[in-house]
Amino acid sequence: MKAQDADTLKVGDILTIETPKNYQYSHLNLPKANFIIKSGEIVNYKKLPGTRVEITKIKTKNSKTIVLLKRKDGKKFFGSFPSIRASYKKALASGELSR
Secondary structure, rough: OOOHHOOOOOOOOEEEEOOOOOOOOEEEOOOHHHHHHHOOEEEEEEEHOEEEEEEEEEEEEEOOOEEEEEEEEOOEOOOOOOOOEEEHHEEEEEEEEEO
């Protein structure tokens, strides 16, 4: 990751969720399956790749940048969750998010 990526990060930036390189997403804090099922929805993480998300909040603590993401199309994640959190630098480096 380039140093300028963190410097130019701002609320309103648009990112894309990509397919994880491993079996599951490690740096996107997605709701666990039991919470999705309890809300009456079906667990399907395979629909996430290609989803455009907008940064709504940025929090930096101990050199970690945590971003709050909401879907650009206005829908909720898994029908019930309006936003998710992500470790920005790690998610970009692992390919889970792209600019």
